[in-house]
Amino acid sequence: MKFALGFFFLAFQFLDQTAFCAGHAFVKQSEPSKKPEAAGRLPRPGYRSMGLEFDNDRISYISPEDRVDVIAVIKELQFAEKAGASAATLLKMVRVLAVEASALYPWQSVLLLEMNFNEAQFAALAWESADVQVLLRDPKDEEVHPMEQASLNFLSR
Numbered sequence: 001m002k003f004a005l006g007f008f009f010l011a012f013q014f015l016d017q018t019a020f021c022a023g024h025a026f027v028k029q030s031e032p033s034k035k036p037e038a039a040g041r042l043p044r045p046g047y048r049s050m051g052l053e054f055d056n057d058r059i060s061y062i063s064p065e066d067r068v069d070v071i072a073v074i075k076e077l078q079f080a081e082k083a084g085a086s087a088a089t090l091l092k093m094v095r096v097l098a099v100e101a102s103a104l105y106p107w108q109s110v111l112l113l114e115m116n117f118n119e120a121q122f123a124a125l126a127w128e129s130a131d132v133q134v135l136l137r138d139p140k141d142e143e144v145h146p147m148e149q150a151s152l153n154f155l156s157r
Contacts (some may be wrong), residue, residue, distance in 0.1 A: 041064075041097045041098045041112060042097070043097065043114045044114065046116065047114045047115060047116055048114075048115055048116070048117060048120050049097050049112050049113065049114055049115075050112070050113050050115055050120050050123060050124070051100075051110040051111065051112050051113075052110065052111050052113065052123065052127060052132065053102055053105070053108045053109070053110050053111075054108060054109060054110075054111060054132075054134070055107055055108055056107055056108060056109050058133075058134075059099065059109055059111055059134060061136055062096055062099060062111065062134065062136055063096065063099065064096055064097060064098050064099060065095070065096065066095075066096045066136055066137070066139075067093050067094065067095060067096070067136075067137040067139065068094050068096060068111075068113070068134045068135060068136055068137060069089055069091065069092050069093070069094070069134070069135040069137060070089070070090045070091040070092075070094060070113075070123060070126070070132060070133070070134055070135075071087055071088065071089050071090065071132070071133045071134075071135065072087065072088055072090050072126035072129075072130035072131070072132055072133075073085065073086075073087045073130055073131040073132075073133065074086050074087070074088070074129070074130045074131075075130075075131070090119075090122045090123065090126055091115065091119050091122065091123065092144045093137065093142070093144060094113050094114065094115060094119070095113070095114040096111060096112070096113060096114075097112040097113065097114050098110075098111075098112040099111055099112070100112065111134065
């Protein structure tokens, strides 16, 4: 019984000190940062922050306060077998709260993005079932219009 309680306590401590991002664990700071720049990392009321890990070379040009579009490329699902590989713009004008080094993988960084709850659901679903890409937007570009889903079958017509 002592062993079971001790294991539970250690597991609880581990979970308390660990955050999970897209299936990967990374260690949180033990105490919230008191630095003034931490305020920029907080989402606005009604929004959430969600971290997605990318290889450094894919996001090296992205900085905090940038706006990005998020695209999902689907190529391995049953849908892709019928329609060919396809890509869809999931999110537009997403604010980047922070870009942080991954604690587990030195070749990766975590993009902390500000999203509403519905956007976060789409991003989580895409992360698990597609290749997710981010596109940097020009700060002056605020145009948001519907985009068609792109597919290889459409391109080969």
